[in-house]
Amino acid sequence: MSVRLSIGDSIRQALSSVHTVVFPTTERERERRRIAIMTIPFFVLAIFAGFVPLATMLRMSLSEEQLFNEGWSVDAWETLATDRTYWWIGFNTLWFAAAATLVSVAIGVVVAHALEKYSLPFERVIVAAVSFPIALPGIVVAFMIVVLLGRQGLLTQTVAFFSGRSAIDLATATTIGGLFLGYVYSLIPRATMILRGTYAEVNTDAEEAARSLGASPFETFRHVTFPEIRPGIVAGAILVFRSALAIFGTVLILQGGFVVVTLRIDRELAVGFNSQIAAAIGVVYVAFLIAFTFIGLRFVRAEQVAI
Amino acid sequence: MSTVTLESITKRYGSETAVDGLDLTIRDGEILGIVGPSGCGKTTTLRTIAGFETPTKGDVRFDDQVVTHVPPEQRNVGLVFQSYALFDTMSVRENVAFGLKMRDVPVDQRRARADELLEMLDIADLADRLPATLSGGQQQRVGLARALAIEPHVLLLDEPMTGLDATLKARLRIEIADLLADLGVTALYVTHDQTEAMAMCDRIAVLNDGRLEQVGTPSAVYERPENAFVADFIGTSNVLEGTVRDGRLDLGVVELSGSFDASGPVQVVVRPESLDLGGPLEATVEQATYLGDRTELIVALPDERTVTLRADGNVEYSRGDSVSISIDPASVCVLP
Amino acid sequence: MTTPRTSPSRDDSTTGDETQEVESPTDDVDTETALGREPAFQVADRQPLSTLLGRPVVVGVLLLALSVLVVPIVTTFVSSFARTATGALPTGFVTLEHWRYVLGFGEYGVRANAIPGLTFSVGIATAGMLLNVLIGVPVAYALSRYEFYARDWVNTLAILPLVPGVILGIAFLRTYPERGGSALGLVVGYCLLKSPYMVLTVQSSFQSMDLRHLEESARSLGASWPRALLTVIFPHAKQGILAGCIITWTLAAAEFNFTYMVHTGDPKPFSLFLFRNISNAPYLQSAAAISIYFLIVVVAILVLQTIGNSGFTTVRE
Numbered sequence: 001m002s003v004r005l006s007i008g009d010s011i012r013q014a015l016s017s018v019h020t021v022v023f024p025t026t027e028r029e030r031e032r033r034r035i036a037i038m039t040i041p042f043f044v045l046a047i048f049a050g051f052v053p054l055a056t057m058l059r060m061s062l063s064e065e066q067l068f069n070e071g072w073s074v075d076a077w078e079t080l081a082t083d084r085t086y087w088w089i090g091f092n093t094l095w096f097a098a099a100a101t102l103v104s105v106a107i108g109v110v111v112a113h114a115l116e117k118y119s120l121p122f123e124r125v126i127v128a129a130v131s132f133p134i135a136l137p138g139i140v141v142a143f144m145i146v147v148l149l150g151r152q153g154l155l156t157q158t159v160a161f162f163s164g165r166s167a168i169d170l171a172t173a174t175t176i177g178g179l180f181l182g183y184v185y186s187l188i189p190r191a192t193m194i195l196r197g198t199y200a201e202v203n204t205d206a207e208e209a210a211r212s213l214g215a216s217p218f219e220t221f222r223h224v225t226f227p228e229i230r231p232g233i234v235a236g237a238i239l240v241f242r243s244a245l246a247i248f249g250t251v252l253i254l255q256g257g258f259v260v261v262t263l264r265i266d267r268e269l270a271v272g273f274n275s276q277i278a279a280a281i282g283v284v285y286v287a288f289l290i291a292f293t294f295i296g297l298r299f300v301r302a303e304q305v306a307i
Numbered sequence: 308m309s310t311v312t313l314e315s316i317t318k319r320y321g322s323e324t325a326v327d328g329l330d331l332t333i334r335d336g337e338i339l340g341i342v343g344p345s346g347c348g349k350t351t352t353l354r355t356i357a358g359f360e361t362p363t364k365g366d367v368r369f370d371d372q373v374v375t376h377v378p379p380e381q382r383n384v385g386l387v388f389q390s391y392a393l394f395d396t397m398s399v400r401e402n403v404a405f406g407l408k409m410r411d412v413p414v415d416q417r418r419a420r421a422d423e424l425l426e427m428l429d430i431a432d433l434a435d436r437l438p439a440t441l442s443g444g445q446q447q448r449v450g451l452a453r454a455l456a457i458e459p460h461v462l463l464l465d466e467p468m469t470g471l472d473a474t475l476k477a478r479l480r481i482e483i484a485d486l487l488a489d490l491g492v493t494a495l496y497v498t499h500d501q502t503e504a505m506a507m508c509d510r511i512a513v514l515n516d517g518r519l520e521q522v523g524t525p526s527a528v529y530e531r532p533e534n535a536f537v538a539d540f541i542g543t544s545n546v547l548e549g550t551v552r553d554g555r556l557d558l559g560v561v562e563l564s565g566s567f568d569a570s571g572p573v574q575v576v577v578r579p580e581s582l583d584l585g586g587p588l589e590a591t592v593e594q595a596t597y598l599g600d601r602t603e604l605i606v607a608l609p610d611e612r613t614v615t616l617r618a619d620g621n622v623e624y625s626r627g628d629s630v631s632i633s634i635d636p637a638s639v640c641v642l643p
Numbered sequence: 644m645t646t647p648r649t650s651p652s653r654d655d656s657t658t659g660d661e662t663q664e665v666e667s668p669t670d671d672v673d674t675e676t677a678l679g680r681e682p683a684f685q686v687a688d689r690q691p692l693s694t695l696l697g698r699p700v701v702v703g704v705l706l707l708a709l710s711v712l713v714v715p716i717v718t719t720f721v722s723s724f725a726r727t728a729t730g731a732l733p734t735g736f737v738t739l740e741h742w743r744y745v746l747g748f749g750e751y752g753v754r755a756n757a758i759p760g761l762t763f764s765v766g767i768a769t770a771g772m773l774l775n776v777l778i779g780v781p782v783a784y785a786l787s788r789y790e791f792y793a794r795d796w797v798n799t800l801a802i803l804p805l806v807p808g809v810i811l812g813i814a815f816l817r818t819y820p821e822r823g824g825s826a827l828g829l830v831v832g833y834c835l836l837k838s839p840y841m842v843l844t845v846q847s848s849f850q851s852m853d854l855r856h857l858e859e860s861a862r863s864l865g866a867s868w869p870r871a872l873l874t875v876i877f878p879h880a881k882q883g884i885l886a887g888c889i890i891t892w893t894l895a896a897a898e899f900n901f902t903y904m905v906h907t908g909d910p911k912p913f914s915l916f917l918f919r920n921i922s923n924a925p926y927l928q929s930a931a932a933i934s935i936y937f938l939i940v941v942v943a944i945l946v947l948q949t950i951g952n953s954g955f956t957t958v959r960e
C-alpha cells in the first residue's frame with residue numbers, strides 16, 4: 001500500500017514537473033523550458049542515430065541469425081572470450097594507439113611551444129599547414145605515407161639514391177613502421193591544436209618573473225611553463241588516444257601486416273559476414289571507449305576539449 | 308515612470324538565502340541606491356525587479372500592478388550593465404532603437420527618438436559607429452540611451468561605472484544624475500561604491516546578508532546610522548563603546564557633555580571629521596598616510612583603542628608622535 | 644641556426660636583453676663599485692648548454708614535423724600535373740591529363756570521374772551541415788548559457804564523438820536496413836559524427852561573448868526569448884556558426900569510415916571514389932583525385948582564417 005502511494009507520489013511529482021516545463025510561471029521554470037527546447041533536437045539525434053543503433057548492435061552480437069536480429073546466441077561472445085587472436089588484436093590496438101599518442105603529444109608540445117613562444121615568420125601559414133591534415137580522411141593519410149615511404153616515395157627514393165640499394169626493398173609504407181607514421185601523421189595536428197589552446201592560457205608574467213630571477217629558458221620551461229601546461233597535455237593525450245583508436249581508413253589501405261580492432265571488424269564482415277562477432281567487437285570497443293572517457297574526464301576540464 | 312514596491316521579497320537558491328524578507332519602495336522619480344558588500348543580495352534584488360528572478364516569496368509591484376510573474380520582456384524596465392552588453396552587430400543608433408523596434412514603432416519614429424536620446428547624451432556624432440569602436444565611457448552612454456529609449460517604468464543600473472577610470476567616473480556620475488533628474492526617471496542604482504551612491508542617489512538602501520539594514524537620504528544614513536554595520540560601511544567611522552549617564556557620555560578616556568538621550572552602555576559613532584587636533588585627549592600616532600590634501604592618522608587613545616582622524620596635508624607626522632585631540636560632542640551619534 | 648641572443652623572439656628578446664646587462668663584465672664592475680660591495684649571488688657567466696641548444700632544437704622539431712606533414716601534400720598536388728613518376732621526383736610538366744581524367748573529360752572519364760560522386764557528397768554534406776546548425780547551435784547555446792542537471796554529461800556527449808564511423812556504420816545498417824545506406828542515412832550519420840565540431844566551434848564563439856547580459860538586455864528591451872536569440876545572440880555568434888559549418892561540411896564531404904561501411908549503390912560518394920583511386924588507380928591519377936579534395940580544404944582554411952579560426956580546427960584566436 002505504502003509502495004503504491006509513493007509510486008503515485010512520484011508519478012504526480014513527475015507530472016507536475018512536466019507541467020511546469022510546459023506551462024511555466026516563474027522565471028526559473030521558463031528557463032527550464034528553454035533548456036529543454038534547446039537540447040531536445042540534440043537528444044533526438046543522439047538517440048536515433050546513436051543510442052538506438054548501439055543497442056541494436058548489442059542485440060546483433062547476441063543474434064542467432066546472421067543477416068538480421070533473430071533468436072539468441074552467445075556464440076560470438078564465447079569466441080571473443082576464448083579465441084586468443086581477439087585478445088592480441090585488442091592488445092595491439094591499445095599499445096599501438098598509446099605509442100602513437102605518446103609520440104604525437106610529445107611532438108605536439110614542441111610544435112605548440114614554437115608556435116606560441118617564438119615569433120616565427122609566416123606563423124599563420126604554418127598554423128594552417130599544421131592543421132591541414134585534420135581535414136584529411138584516413139585513406140588520404142595513407143596515400144601521404146605512400147608518397148613518403150612507398151616504392152616511389154620521396155624518402156625511399158632518396159635513401160635508394162644514396163645507398164644504391166633497390167627502392168623496392170627499402171619501401172616501408174606498408175610495414176608497421178609506415179602504419180605508425182600514418183597514425184602520427186593524423187595525430188600530430190590534433191595534439192598541436194589542443195596544446196596551442198593550453199599554451200595560450202599560460203601565465204607569461206610568471207615566466208618573465210622566472211627569467212628575471214635568473215632561470216634559463218629551459219629551467220623556466222621545466223619549473224614554470226610545464227607545470228602549467230601539464231593538465232593540457234593530459235587532456236590532449238586522452239583526446240588524441242581516442243582519435244587513435246578510431247583510425248580505420250589508414251590501416252585499411254596500408255595494412256602493414258598489423259590488425260587493429262577497426263580493421264578486424266571490417267574483416268569479420270567482409271570475409272564470411274560474421275556479423276555477430278563484428279557487433280560483439282564493436283560493443284566491447286564502445287564499452288571501453290565510454291569507460292576510458294569516463295575515467296579520463298576526471299583529469300580534463302571541459303574547456304580543454306578542442307579538435 | 309512608476310513607483311516600484313518590493314513586498315517582503317525572499318529569494319532562496321536551494322538552502323542559500325540571497326534576499327531575506329526585503330521591503331523596499333522606489334518612489335516615483337527618485338534615484339534609489341542600493342549599496343552593500345558583495346554577496347549582500349543587491350544584484351538579486353535588481354534582477355528580481357527586472358524579472359530575471361522570480362522571488363521565492365513576496366511580490367513586486369509597479370504602481371498598483373503586481374508583476375511578480377510577468378516575464379522581463381513584458382515589464383518595460385531599462386537595464387544598464389557594468390559590461391554594457393551592447394549589441395556589437397548593430398550600429399549605435401540601431402542599439403538605441405532596438406527596444407522601439409521590438410515594440411513595432413515605425414522606422415522614422417524610432418530613428419527620431421534614438422537621435423534625440425543620443426543628442427541628449429552628447430554622442431549624436433557616434434550614431435553610425437559600431438559599439439566596439441567606442442571608448443568605455445561612450446559605450447556606457449549608449450547603454451544608457453538604449454535603456455531610456457523605451458521610457459521604462461524603472462531604470463535599473465547594475466554597477467554601471469565600475470569599469471571606468473576615476474576622472475571619467477566623477478564626470479559621468481554628475482551628468483547622469485542631472486539627466487535622470489531632468490527626465491524624472493525612477494531609477495535603482497546598484498553599486499558597491501558608497502561614494503558613488505552618496506553622490507548620485509536621492510536615497511540609499513544599505514543591504515547586508517540579504518537584509519535591509521537602513522534606508523534613507525545620504526545625509527541621514529551618514530549622520531544617523533542605525534547600527535554599527537551601516538556606520539562602518541558608509542564612510543570612515545570610529546565605533547566606540549561608552550556609557551551614558553544623565554545625558555553625559557563617558558567614553559572611558561574622556562567624558563562628553565551634551566544631551567545624549569540614552570542611558571547605560573551604548574555604542575557611538577564618531578566620524579573622523581568630528582575629531583580635531585588640539586584638545587584635552589592625549590594620543591599616539593600609530594600610522595600616518597599622506598593623501599596629498601590631507602593626512603589620515605590612526606591614533607591610539609590612552610586605553611589603546613584606535614581612532615581615525617584627518618589632519619592637514621602640509622604637516623608631517625610619523626609613527627610614535629604624540630598628538631592631542633578633541634571630540635565634538637554635537638556630531639557624535641549614539642547607535643540605537 | 645639562430646641563437647636566442649640575436650633572434651627577434653617574443654620571449655627571448657626582452658628578457659635576453661636583461662640577462663645581457665647583468666652578465667656583461669663592464670656592467671658588473673659598475674654596479675659593484677657603485678654599491679661598494681660584492682653581489683650576494685653571481686648570475687652564471689656563460690649560458691647553459693640548454694639555452695644554446697633549446698631554441699634550435701625546438702625550431703628543428705617544428706620544421707621536421709612541418710615537412711613530414713606538408714611535403715607529401717605538396718608532392719601529391721604537384722605530381723598530379725606530371726606526365727611520369729618513375730624516379731624520386733615526378734617529371735614531364737605540365738599536363739592536365741590526370742585532372743581531365745578524374746574530372747571526367749578524358750577518354751575513359753565517363754566511367755570513373757569524380758563529378759557525380761562529388762556532387763552527391765556535396766549535397767549530403769550540405770544537408771548534414773544544415774541539420775547540424777539546427778541541432779548543434781541550440782545545444783551549444785544551452786550548454787554555454789545555462790546551468791542544469793547533468794549539464795556536464797550532456798556537454799561530454801555533445802563534444803566528444805560518441806562512436807567511430809566504422810562501428811556506427813555496422814550499427815546503423817542493422818538498425819535501419821532499408822534507409823541506413825541511403826542519402827538520408829548518410830545525412831543523419833554525418834550529422835551525428837561531425838556534430839562535436841559544430842558544438843565546440845560555436846561554444847568557443849559563445850564563450851567570448853557576455854551571453855547572459857546580452858540576452859537579458861535584449862529581453863528587458865522587449866524582445867521575446869526566441870526573438871532575442873534570432874536578432875541578438877545568433878548574429879553575434881555568426882562567425883563561429885559559419886566556422887562550424889565549414890568544418891563539418893568539409894569533413895563530411897570526404898567522410899570515409901562510416902560511408903565505406905553503410906553505402907551501397909549509386910552514385911558513389913566522393914570518399915569512395917577517392918578510395919577506389921587510392922587502392923587501384925595509377926599513382927598520378929590518384930594524386931589528381933586527392934588534389935581535388937586538397938583544393939577544397941585550402942579554400943576552407945582560407946575562409947576559416949578570415950573569420951577568426953586559426954586553421955582547420957575548432958580553436959578560435
